[in-house]
Amino acid sequence: MTLELKDVSLRFGADTHIYPTSLTLDPGSFNILLGTTLAGKTTLMKLMAGLEKPTRGEVWFSGKNVTGVSVRSRNVSMVYQQFINYPNLTVYENIASPLRVARVSEAEIKKKVQSLAELLKLSPMLQRRPGELSGGQQQRTALARALIKDSDLVLLDEPLANLDFKLREELRDELPRLFADRDCIVVYATTEPTEALLFGGNTACLHQGRIAQFGPTGEIYRAPKDLVSAQVFSDPPINTVAVTKRGGEFRLADMATWAATGDFANIADGDYTLGVRPHHVSPLASGDNPVGVDGKVLVAELSGSESIIHFTMHGATWVSQSHGIHPFEVGSQAKLYADMSRAMLFDMDGRRVAA
Amino acid sequence: MRRYSWLVPTLYILFLMLPIYWLLNMSFKTTNEILGSFTLWPQEFTLENYRVIFTDPTWYNGYINSLIYVTLNTVLSVAVALPAAYAFSRYRFLGDKHLFFWLLTNRMAPPAVFALPFFQLYSAVGLFDTHLAVALAHTLFNIPLAVWILEGFMSGVPKELDETAYVDGHSFWSFFLKIFVPTIAAGIGVAAFFCFMFSWVELLLAKTLTAVEAKPIAATMTRTASTSGYELGLLAAAGSLTIVPGAFVIYFVRNYIAKGFALGRV
Numbered sequence: 001m002t003l004e005l006k007d008v009s010l011r012f013g014a015d016t017h018i019y020p021t022s023l024t025l026d027p028g029s030f031n032i033l034l035g036t037t038l039a040g041k042t043t044l045m046k047l048m049a050g051l052e053k054p055t056r057g058e059v060w061f062s063g064k065n066v067t068g069v070s071v072r073s074r075n076v077s078m079v080y081q082q083f084i085n086y087p088n089l090t091v092y093e094n095i096a097s098p099l100r101v102a103r104v105s106e107a108e109i110k111k112k113v114q115s116l117a118e119l120l121k122l123s124p125m126l127q128r129r130p131g132e133l134s135g136g137q138q139q140r141t142a143l144a145r146a147l148i149k150d151s152d153l154v155l156l157d158e159p160l161a162n163l164d165f166k167l168r169e170e171l172r173d174e175l176p177r178l179f180a181d182r183d184c185i186v187v188y189a190t191t192e193p194t195e196a197l198l199f200g201g202n203t204a205c206l207h208q209g210r211i212a213q214f215g216p217t218g219e220i221y222r223a224p225k226d227l228v229s230a231q232v233f234s235d236p237p238i239n240t241v242a243v244t245k246r247g248g249e250f251r252l253a254d255m256a257t258w259a260a261t262g263d264f265a266n267i268a269d270g271d272y273t274l275g276v277r278p279h280h281v282s283p284l285a286s287g288d289n290p291v292g293v294d295g296k297v298l299v300a301e302l303s304g305s306e307s308i309i310h311f312t313m314h315g316a317t318w319v320s321q322s323h324g325i326h327p328f329e330v331g332s333q334a335k336l337y338a339d340m341s342r343a344m345l346f347d348m349d350g351r352r353v354a355a
Numbered sequence: 356m357r358r359y360s361w362l363v364p365t366l367y368i369l370f371l372m373l374p375i376y377w378l379l380n381m382s383f384k385t386t387n388e389i390l391g392s393f394t395l396w397p398q399e400f401t402l403e404n405y406r407v408i409f410t411d412p413t414w415y416n417g418y419i420n421s422l423i424y425v426t427l428n429t430v431l432s433v434a435v436a437l438p439a440a441y442a443f444s445r446y447r448f449l450g451d452k453h454l455f456f457w458l459l460t461n462r463m464a465p466p467a468v469f470a471l472p473f474f475q476l477y478s479a480v481g482l483f484d485t486h487l488a489v490a491l492a493h494t495l496f497n498i499p500l501a502v503w504i505l506e507g508f509m510s511g512v513p514k515e516l517d518e519t520a521y522v523d524g525h526s527f528w529s530f531f532l533k534i535f536v537p538t539i540a541a542g543i544g545v546a547a548f549f550c551f552m553f554s555w556v557e558l559l560l561a562k563t564l565t566a567v568e569a570k571p572i573a574a575t576m577t578r579t580a581s582t583s584g585y586e587l588g589l590l591a592a593a594g595s596l597t598i599v600p601g602a603f604v605i606y607f608v609r610n611y612i613a614k615g616f617a618l619g620r621v
Contacts, residue, residue, distance in 0.1 A: 051518050071521045078522045084515045088537035101524035145523065 001027040001062050001152050003185050008047055008057035017043045019210045020057060025185045025202075030176070032196045032217060033189040034232055035206030041189040044206065045155045048187060049076045061152065074153070077146035081158040083138035085130035091117075091141050092126040098149040116144045119178070136167040147178060154179070156188045160195075172198065193235045197221060205232040227273060227350040236278045236308070239318040239338075243274045243345075250274075250340070253314050258291045258340050267345065267353050275344040281320035283309070283328075287339030293318075294335055300328040311336065375598070381591035389587045404592035414593065417572035420486065422600070424561070424569065425554040427490035428497060432550045433543060435494070436501035441531070443502065444509035445517070455506070458499040469495065470563045477564055484566045492560045497550040504549065508542025509535075541611040548608040555601060572597060 003025040010018040018040050025031050033041045046052040047059065050071040058067045066074060077098075085094050092113055093100075099109045117123045120140040130138050139159060146154055156175075160168040176199065179186050190196060196203050196217055203221075204214040205228070213220055213229040224230040230238050244251045246269050251257045260267070280287065295311030295318060302308075307326040310319050311334060320336050328334050345353045381389055382404055383397040392398075408414040442448075443455055473492050474483070482488040516538070520530035536543065561571040576593050605612075 046518075049522065051521070071518075072524050072526065076522055078519065080515045080519070082513055082515060084513065084519045086516070086520075086534050086538070088534065088540075097525075098523040101529070142519075145519075 001183065001185065002060075003048060003153060004060040005047070006058045006060060008054040008059060010043060010047060010052060011055045017209055018047065018054075021211050023204065023211060023214060025187065027185060028183040030179065030186045030188065030199060030201030032199060032201060032203040033187060033206055034191075034193060034196045034203050035189075036191055036232070038208075039206040039232075040209040041206055042157055043209075045078070045157055045187060045189060048153065049078055049155055050074050051078075075149070075151050076153045076155065077149065077151040078155040079139070079142045079146045079157065079159045081161045083130070083135060083142060083162065085138055085141050085145070087129065087131055090127050090129055091122060091133070094130060094141050095122075095144045095148055097145060102149065112148055113144075116148055120144050120174075136163055136171065139163060139171070143178070150182070151184050154184050154186045156186065158189050158191065161191070175199070193221070193233050196233070203233070205229045207232050224344070224352060226352055227275065227346045230275050230344060230346075230352070234277055236319040236321060239276045239278060239281060239316070240346075241274050241314055241316050241318075242271065244271050245269050252291075252293065255314055256291050256293055258289060261289055262341060264340075264345065271348060272353065273346040273348070273350070275346060276318075276338045276340075277342070278308075278319040278321035280339045280342045281318060281336055282322040282339075283307070283320065283326040283334070283336055284322070285337040287337075288341035289339060290337040291340050292335050292337050294333060297328045297330055297332050297334050300326075300330060302327065309334070309336070378591050378594050378598075381588060382595045384588055384591075386586050386588045389591075401588075404588045405596075407589055408592055408596065414575060417570060417575035417593075418596065420565070420569050421555065421561075421571040421573070424486040424489040424493075424571070425551055427486055428493045428554045429547050429550045431490060432494050432497035432501045433505075433547050436498050436505055436546065437536070437543070439498070440502045440505035440509055441535075443506045445514065455502075458502055461499045462496055466496065466557060466560050470560055473560065474563050483564065484568045486569045488564045489561050489569060489571070490554075492564055493550075493554045493557060496557075497553055500549055500553070501546040504546040505539070505542050508539045508545075512538055541614050544608045544611040545614075548604055548612065551604055552601060555597075 005021055005023040007020045007022055009020045035041050047054055050069060058065055095113045096109045117126055122140055125133055125137060130141055160171055200217050203217040205212040207228045213225045221233055224233060248260050249257055250260055293313050295313035297311045299310040302325050306323060308321050309328055347353055383400050385399060385401055388398060477483045477488045520534055558573045562574040576590055
């Protein structure tokens with residue numbers, strides 16, 4: 001049960017929604033599609049499901065070409081960001097729907113619906129209609145319907161995005177448990193890097209209809225292949241600025257210089273793009289190689305335990321995310337420290353230079 | 356000032372109800388009383404007018420004929436409009452917007468324009484003086500209206516519902532009939548209501564395309580001058596009864612219509 005996309009692309013007229021994409025998802029794997037809105041996550045899922053037919057390329061499942069096979073004949077489930085349920089049916093019938101179509105016996109339907117309802121805490125609501133439920137319960141109903149048949153492929157398109165914070169956390173904890181004893185391929189689309197990191201599994205970074213990188217989630221986070229992956233996998237966005245390396249030393253315009261330590265020592269002289277994650281920029285000098293930069297404060301958001309400071313620095317907008325409360329006057333000059341030992345370097349083509 | 360705030364609405368409602376009251380009032384009077392004196396309520400209360408209508412076939416057949424072609428028309432219009440509206444709401448195809456607008460332009464011409472061609476055509480193919488003739492003629496106006504209303508309701512249903520049904524394994528018709536149609540039941544109610552009302556009150560085509568067999572009630576009413584002059588009491592009773600079906604239908608779909616207004620399509 002391997003899902004393979006082979007050079008799949010999708011165009012509508014002159015608009016390209018998905019550029020030629022190849023992707024192999026292993027049986028029983030949990031895969032995350034990470035990208036901003038309009039990156040093509042939903043479209044890619046529809047291509048996987050068979051709801052859209054690719055303009056070019058082929059979709060293979062378990063070694064069979066299923067490109068032209070309609071979604072009905074594939075064993076797929078899907079949950080959308082909007083809470084999609086059949087409004088005229090009770091929760092029970094909503095969950096039972098895929099089994100009814102497959103003409104499963106009444107006794108078995110009852111058994112399965114009840115055990116799933118138990119698992120998803122829907123038991124008291126089975127006789128109600130979806131419209132009478134809260135958002136969280138509606139989405140649980142949609143999840144239950146997606147889980148009741150043993151699908152080979154389960155597609156979850158930002159299923160938690162429309163839920164409030166508390167419910168989102170709750171359901172996020174439950175999700176991996178639901179798939180623990182199944183051998184289906186799960187694809188989970190999200191805009192939030194944090195969510196991807198919490199789930200683990202594999203991540204595909206999607207940017208403007210292209211997969212920038214695909215691999216184990218932690219690996220991509222720590223060692224993105226290029227600038228695009230690093231940008232997709234960072235929230236707040238990763239800070240970038242042009243730097244020059246010359247003779248064992250990095251120079252950021254005439255603002256700062258620092259020694260190329262560790263792996264940075266071995267790379268060739270030249271112009272690079274420096275990338276620093278927001279939580280490696282702090283008002284306090286910390287880390288192995290803190291380098292001070294001067295900036296003008298744009299916004300200072302102080303939450304209970306964290307300070308997020310947006311500032312302009314050498315023409316670029318940077319964000320610092322640090323623990324503790326660090327009040328800054330908006331418009332004032334500030335000195336912040338970037339831990340250069342944790343920075344990433346990209347060459348002029350956007351590829352990450354080994355560090 | 357506040358103490359008299361009930362005054363204007365009350366006057367307005369009285370103003371609206373007055374013709375209906377007068378019609379009912381007349382229907383319980385004898386023709387002699389109507390013509391003879393000005394009375395605010397029946398002096399000699401009589402149900403004779405209603406008795407005539409419910410016992411004389413030339414009268415009650417008028418109602419039966421009207422109800423037959425109106426029902427036929429409503430069913431036809433909604434049945435045809437459902438798939439059309441679905442196509443307009445779910446698919447992009449060449450000239451879809453123009454076609455949608457063109458459908459509506461059909462409603463802009465007065466029915467009288469079509470009376471002659473319909474009369475000639477139906478006479479030629481032997482449809483003249485049948486219920487189907489009137490029902491078909493009215494679909495010309497009602498299908499565009501129904502498509503317009505239903506398209507609004509259907510576009511309010513996310514496309515993801517369709518996809519979810521296909522993912523669950525439903526075929527198109529299974530999804531359409533078991534899930535989609537119940538989901539937009541309110542819209543179907545509103546569309547049916549407007550088709551019903553148009554067909555029920557439309558007189559010109561109904562009268563032109565029928566003679567005896569399918570003669571509508573409104574036509575019957577216009578042809579009841581007897582030797583003793585117009586029987587006003589009888590006419591008033593017939594008029595009162597024509598209000599009844601419309602009132603019934605409005606009562607049943609009133610909540611749906613409010614919903615339709617909220618969606619901006621009615």
